Amino acid sequence: MNIDHLKDKFDLNELEVSLLEYIKKNQKQLKNITIRQMAKDNFTSTSAIYRLCNKLEFSGYSDMIYHLSSNTHNNAPTQKYENYLPHFIQLLKKHKNSKIVVFGMGFSAPIADYISQRLTLNGFCAMSVLHMEMLDVSFQDSTFLIVISNSGITTRLEEVVKTAKNNHIDIITFTGNEKSKISQYATLPIIIGHYNPFYHDNLVPNAFFGQVLIIFESLLYSFLSSKK
Template sequence: MFLPEQISKLNELESLVFDFIVKSPEQVQQMTIRDLASKVHVSTSTIVRLCTKLGFEGWADLKFYLKSQEREKTPEEQHYDNMLEFNMFLRRMNTEAYQARLNQAAKMIAQADYTVFLGLGTSGSLSEYATKYFVNTGLRSFVISDPFQAVQVRGMGTVVAVILSVSGETEQVVKKELEFKAGGAKIISITNHEDCTVAKLSDLNLSYHLINEWSKQYPLGNLTTQLPVLAILEILSHKSIDLLTEKS
């Protein structure tokens, strides 16, 4: 599914390409990027920019997505469409660009004396899980689960705060992030999209770009899958301890 906020960022030529893709997805699946460029009379670079704005790594990534949407879904996929989105995330995570960001985040953690996790709600539960996972890996970590708990960073050495937030706009989380920044901590944010306050305030953002899902029974219940967050956290712990092991 293409998100409204992504589509709104398309320029005139990109919108022309997007319109053709939406109207003729089966035809597009059989085309090369040059075929499509010739068909809609644009440059291949325009199509590459379109793919990036829609959250894909490139033309092949977009074609894979179109193919996954066309095939007949299993009952499990019909019940939980976010599995397809998670599959797309795993493909993006394995790209060179995303791995470079993971490596950069792992280097920040490996160079720190402590890693502090922060999140509220489901993100708070994941922060507690991450703390246990990091400690079990051999990394000094703790969690702030109370949004009213004071942040004490100064005098603790080098601190990296890993902030988890689906929306990246929760007021209490933003306030805590500002406290961390004021205390001199480095900040890694993990959010659904990079165009949010938490991501913009952080030193490094890792986003996963999944469709927001809400409870049908409880309108405020955010059911957006957190599987990408678990994957990111576990990979970061292994990459970080590997860097420390190499150093020692």
């Protein structure tokens, strides 16, 4: 559990950070710690712990304990992509003459660049640089947006995807978080793995980005084959 990452991601205060440090320290016996015991050990109230649960987007204390006591990391095998294929082909056919913007931040940026180049080599007009003017309503019939984000909850990405949706621009998202706003805004949300912000650790294998490439290549191959 990378507490610094969680602090920034969920805008946690000092008390909430100290609660996470307590949870991390007691992770092995976490299932045996009641909410009252946690509150007592941290000289706080159960209400403060419930507020932390809400901030971390858990349904309650039991839900939080279940997820944070698990040792399962985000290295799920590549999921089947066939369910996304008909809609993916439909969108690429619709936008064969559109300007395709492929956008990602952080580790997603090189993945966006790769997808952009692959699309360009196959006859599309694609770029991995975002100009917000291209998401204006006047471009709704000539712009197509593809977004890559493991968490799907970056404020900048939410703004970009919401703007595109409001202006009736088609969007494909590759994300590990099906509950994220960018997934909800997307024309075609492609869910890869199961994003868990509590395993944001450089020492833990992260299969998301590799799976994005594999699934994108599989979808693109099927699209190109359908044209023959």
